[in-house]
Amino acid sequence: MAGVTAGSKGYKFVDRVRLLVAAGTGGNGRTGFQSLPYQVQVAADGGNGGFGGNVYCVGTTSLQSLDLQGERVLRAESGGDGGGQRSSGRTGASVTVSVPLGTSITQLVPPQQYMESISQEIVRVGREKLAQQLAHGEDAEDEGEWFNPEDALIAGGPSDIAHHPALRGLGLDRVAKLFLKRKDIEYDRVLLAEVNEEGQRVLLAEGGRGGLGNAAFKSPQNRTPRATPGKPGQEKFLELELKSIADVGLVGLPNAGKSTFLRSISAATPKVAPYPFTTLHPILGNVKLSEADSLDLETTPNFTVADIPGIIEGSHENRGLGFGFLRHIERTSVLAFVVDVAPPEAGRTAVLDLHVLLRELELYQPGLVQSRRKVVLANKMDLVQTDSERNQRKLLANLRQLVDVSSRELGAEVIPICARHRHGVDQARLTLARMLGLLPEKVPL
Secondary structure: OOEEEEOOOOOOOOOEEEEEEEOOOOOOOOOOEEEOOOOOOEEEOOOOOOOOOOEEEEEEOOOOOOOOOOOOEEEOOOOOOOOOOOOOOOOOOEEEEEEEOOEEEEEEEOOHHHHHHHHHHHHHHHHHHHHHHHHOOOOOOOOHHHHOHHHHOOOOOHHHHHOOHHHOOOHHHHHHHHHHOOOOOOOEEEEEEEEOOOOOEEEEEOOOOOOOOHHHHOOOOOOOOOOOOOOOOOEEEEEEEEOOOOOEEEEOOOOOOHHHHHHHHOOOOOOOOOOOOOOOOOEEEEEEOOHHHHOOOOOOOEEEEEEOOOOOOOHHHOOOOOOHHHHHHOOOOEEEEEEEOOOOOOOOOHHHHHHHHHHHHHHHOOOOOOOOEEEEEEEOOOHHHHOOHHHHHHHHHHHHHHHHHHHHHHOOEEEEOEOOOOEOHHHHHHHHHHHOOOOOOOOOO
C-alpha cells in the first residue's frame, strides 16, 4: 500500500500535541451495464470502489520530539470509484507519521456540551457569511439551513461539520481548531496505544470500505441493480504525549551540574552555561559500558539517562519552567539527585536543596520517589580543594549532613563527584549500572 510520511522536517522539541486523524472514504461502487452481443438484455458490470487509506503511526529511535511542523490534520486519501467491466477502484494512499519511542496515544471524545458550543460557532459563522453576502449585494443563501437546530447539532464526525453550509470552504483544518484550541474542555479520554518499540506500527484511523458495484447484486430477479456508496473512514481527535523512555532520571535545581554530568558519561551535548535554565527540554544520553566495566559478561550493556530541566521551589505552581517535563521520568527505574554541595545563594545548603526536590516531586506525583531506587550525586566537590580552609570545613560539614539525611530519609547512597573535571564520574556511572541490574553488585573500581 502506498504511504506518505509526515512530520519529518526540522527539529523542535514538543512533548504533547493534539490533532485530527481522518482516514480516507471508500470509493463508490459503479452502476454500469454492458450490452450483450445478439441479446436484448444488458448485464450489470459495475466494479467495486477501492478502500480508503488508513492513518498509522510508527515508532522510531531517530526522533526525540513530537514536532509535526504545525500539522493538525492527518488525512489519508479516499479510495477510487469502481469502473466498468467489474474493475475495482484503487486503494487510497495511507498516511504514516513517525513518533519517538515512549509516545502514548489517547483519543479525545468531546462531551455533548462542547458539541453544542461548536453548533453555536457554526451559527455565528453562518450569520457572518450572511451579513457579508448582503453587504456585497449577493443573493443570500437560505438562512434556515444555517439555523436549523437539527442540522446545527453535530451527529456525525468532523467532516460533517466541515461540510455544513455555514462552514463551506473552511475545511477540516478550521474544524480541528474549533475542537482543539480550547483548553477548558474536559474531554473523555480513551488510551488507544503506547509506542515503546522500534518499528512498532499502530493503526490510528481505518479507511472506509469501498461501495459495491452493481455487478455484485446481479441476479435473475434483479437485472438492473444499483451500486452502493463507499463508507466513510474513521475520524478521531487524538492527543499524543511523549514520556521519554530512560533508565535513569537526573533531577536537580538549576545549575546543579546535571547537564555537565550527562556530558561526562555519554555522547550527549546538552547546553552548559553559568546561568539558570540552560536546559529547556529533556535531553537523553546513551551511556555505553566498556568491556573493562562489564568484566566477564558476554555483552557490554548500555543504559539511557534523561537530563530534566531544573526544578525550583514552587515548580508545582508553574514557577520557573514548571514541572510538566517531569512526565519524562515517570518510566525511569532510578532517580539520581544532583545536588550542589556549595549553593551560591546565602541560606541555601545541600540538604535544603534536596528537600526542595523531594517536596516538588511529591507534589507532582505522590509516591514517585518512594517507588524508585535512588542515589544522590554531591557535585562540585572540587571546591573543597580550591576554597579557603574555613569554606572547606563548611563544605565538608554540608557533605556529612547530606550523607546522613540521604541515608536516613531515602536509604540512598551519596557519591561525591566533580562533573566538570570528571572526578568520581566513573564510580557514579558504575553505581547506576549496578542499580539497574546491568552489572554484578560488587565490581572493582
